[in-house]
Amino acid sequence: MKNPEFVASVILTVLVTIVIAVWVKGDPTTKVKLALSYGALILLFLFGFLILAAIASGKIDISTLLSESGGGASMSRFQLLIFTFVIALSFFLIVVSSSRLPDVPADVLALLGISATTYGVSKGIQAGGGLQSKSGPNGGGNGAAATDGTNDTKKSS
């Protein structure tokens, strides 16, 4: 079995759903709705927790999250990370306190747009410059080249 945690999560969710459907008092329609709602919530939580555990243990490697192609940290990626965190946290706090999906103002879109545009243009400049390596031909400070989906045969972009 390749992923026992995944199977265990599904089994646990099914068990919880059955328990709610059998023991919770109410008419059958309400019981089904509650069972499905709680089951979906628990399943989502367990999947999210599995991903977090994989990141924490190193199974999902995020060591090059901020790396440029060729090594070294990228300021534009760092800025995009900061603003994504800030806006995600803000959105979550607003949803929890007001119990509704908020209207997203233009300011938020401007913040994300500025940081994403900066990241894109920075990548374009780096590609146009034909950079070999930030720290020389042997790679960056952490010894890891960025894996951002580009199929580069050399360390430069």
Place this chain on the structure above:
Amino acid sequence: MPSISTLAAYEGFILIGGFFGIVFWKLLTGGIGLSQLLEGDIRDPNSPGGYSTQVSAGRAQSLLITLFVALYYLSQVIHNPKEFPRLPGGLIEALAGSQAVYLGGKAQAMLLGRWRNIVK
């Protein structure tokens, strides 16, 4: 049994807080590299690879402005968590200008090199 919305809120706090915590911990312990964050590449004909690194004022000012805007935004949300805060127009313009300065400096350094080499 907690209500669905309460359970969802707790789950969100755990997952989002856990993710932020893990990323923050990795940043602090070096699991996610921040080396050379303030150093930019510059075209250098005297260097073996054609490029060298130097501390970049554009990156430093971009970092300061980014952190200021992020902390300001978070403080506004914590103060009034009912809706997204409105940012002053000047702040967004300052951020955009800061990014333009950073990108302009990066383009000049990578495509043209040091001023003294250009002037020669």
